[in-house]
Amino acid sequence: MNQLFINNEFIASKSTDTMDVINPATGEKIDTITFATEAEVNDAVEKSKQAQLEWEKTPEPTRADHVKLLIPLLEQNKDTLAELYVKEQGKTLASAKGEIDKAIQFIDYMTGLSMNNKGEVLQNSRENETILLTKKPIGVTAGIVPWNAPIMVLMRKVIPAVITGCSVVIKPSEATSLITLKIAELLRASTIPAGLVQILPGTGETVGTQLAQHPDIQLISLTGSMRAGKSVYAESASTVKKVNLELGGNAPVIVTSNADLDKAVNYIVTARINNAGQVCTCPERIFVHQDIHDTFIDKLKAQMEQLTVGDPFDESTDYGAIINQQQLDSIDDKVQNAVKNGAQLITGGHKIKRSGFFYAPTILDHINLEDSAFKEEIFGPVLPIVTYSEFEHALNQANDTNAGLSSYIFSENLKEIMLATEKLKFGEVYANCEAEEVVNGFHAGWRESGLGGADGIHGLEEYYNTTVSYIRYD
Numbered sequence: 327m328n329q330l331f332i333n334n335e336f337i338a339s340k341s342t343d344t345m346d347v348i349n350p351a352t353g354e355k356i357d358t359i360t361f362a363t364e365a366e367v368n369d370a371v372e373k374s375k376q377a378q379l380e381w382e383k384t385p386e387p388t389r390a391d392h393v394k395l396l397i398p399l400l401e402q403n404k405d406t407l408a409e410l411y412v413k414e415q416g417k418t419l420a421s422a423k424g425e426i427d428k429a430i431q432f433i434d435y436m437t438g439l440s441m442n443n444k445g446e447v448l449q450n451s452r453e454n455e456t457i458l459l460t461k462k463p464i465g466v467t468a469g470i471v472p473w474n475a476p477i478m479v480l481m482r483k484v485i486p487a488v489i490t491g492c493s494v495v496i497k498p499s500e501a502t503s504l505i506t507l508k509i510a511e512l513l514r515a516s517t518i519p520a521g522l523v524q525i526l527p528g529t530g531e532t533v534g535t536q537l538a539q540h541p542d543i544q545l546i547s548l549t550g551s552m553r554a555g556k557s558v559y560a561e562s563a564s565t566v567k568k569v570n571l572e573l574g575g576n577a578p579v580i581v582t583s584n585a586d587l588d589k590a591v592n593y594i595v596t597a598r599i600n601n602a603g604q605v606c607t608c609p610e611r612i613f614v615h616q617d618i619h620d621t622f623i624d625k626l627k628a629q630m631e632q633l634t635v636g637d638p639f640d641e642s643t644d645y646g647a648i649i650n651q652q653q654l655d656s657i658d659d660k661v662q663n664a665v666k667n668g669a670q671l672i673t674g675g676h677k678i679k680r681s682g683f684f685y686a687p688t689i690l691d692h693i694n695l696e697d698s699a700f701k702e703e704i705f706g707p708v709l710p711i712v713t714y715s716e717f718e719h720a721l722n723q724a725n726d727t728n729a730g731l732s733s734y735i736f737s738e739n740l741k742e743i744m745l746a747t748e749k750l751k752f753g754e755v756y757a758n759c760e761a762e763e764v765v766n767g768f769h770a771g772w773r774e775s776g777l778g779g780a781d782g783i784h785g786l787e788e789y790y791n792t793t794v795s796y797i798r799y800d
Contacts, residue, residue: 407477464492486786
């Protein structure tokens with residue numbers, strides 16, 4: 327596929343820079359994508375700029391009415407979208423459909439906020455003068471979308487931008503450009519005016535860098551790795567544009583002696599195997615109280631070994647494929663290194679021998695806290711475990727990371743829950759549940775996990791600038 331989506335048209339890229347699209351579940355090539363050239367990126371940004379200047383004149387509730395018409399298009403095309411999604415990305419069919427449903431819910435909620443653009447009247451110490459604070463669209467924006475949730479995150483970049491009167495240029499992940507361009511067909515079929523959403527496949531080093539440096543782009547929003555986020559942050563400095571980053575996590579899970587172990591194990595496994603563990607909010611580091619360690623391990627091992635891994639189109643499959651060979655090798659390297667350094671392999675610990683890229687459900691007990699499988703985001707179906715004796719010590723170890731996205735606590739003791747929500751230095755704390763980023767919440771990280779955030783009214787406000795007007799009337 328050599329098409330770009332510019333000004334509501336699919337056009338052939340003039341680039342010779344291409345990449346094969348591989349089905350992660352079979353290892354077979356399903357298509358070839360062509361990347362955008364520098365000139366094509368500039369053309370898309372210019373068309374976005376012109377479209378945005380007209381669009382901002384449209385009342386916000388009217389903009390929302392146009393956006394809301396995407397909902398029936400997504401509903402009518404859900405099966406087709408989900409099938410392509412599974413082939414390109416490798417997650418289960420049920421998970422793919424669930425993500426589309428979440429995107430629909432997100433659109434419905436965000437369009438409902440269109441009457442909430444509230445300014446302020448500020449107090450003034452001078453007579454006969456009023457101060458008004460008003461919110462205005464920030465302008466042309468750019469969104470860099472990851473491969474692990476390309477539909478939902480695409481909507482996080484597109485929907486708030488269009489509702490607030492902005493336009494957006496999207497760089498999809500190279501690994502999931504096909505499903506993103508398929509969504510573009512629905513954008514074209516909608517009543518959203520031409521030029522407000524452009525989609526340009528390419529690499530981070532080329533298209534991503536150009537968008538970050540482009541003087542006409544006023545906000546760039548990236549969801550991806552810490553490395554990619556830091557690069558975009560640095561490249562954006564030359565134009566001092568607003569940067570919104572949702573980066574990697576390294577979520578700690580504290581299981582106290584007061585936990586309901588059946589509940590804890592069920593939620594931990596459910597969260598860990600979501601998209602084969604390729605989710606930034608997944609449990610990454612498990613801290614288990616020493617008094618319940620053995621029972622916890624037995625229950626966890628039993629549940630992990632009951633999982634079915636394989637064909638993502640099979641309804642009985644619990645999780646599907648790893649995105650590519652490179653990621654599969656990275657997971658295995660970290661596991662083997664941990665075992666070499668003394669971790670006890672409870673179950674799994676190997677690639678699954680079949681076509682495609684699959685990794686067995688894995689538990690590493692008594693892992694070295696300095697191992698990469700514990701200190702870094704492993705992004706796979708692996709659970710590294712350590713024990714603790716003092717709750718305060720567990721909280722300190724949980725916070726000992728450069729990441730700060732999500733965290734978990736399992737306890738039936740209210741004091742422990744409240745202490746954890748107070749002391750865990752993460753954007754999200756999940757107490758006795760798995761990760762669920764609700765559309766009216768705020769998904770944001772601390773430290774190197776990001777800047778700004780998404781979802782809810784706070785996510786919408788990322789796309790506004792503010793003007794303070796001093797009005798003298800004497």
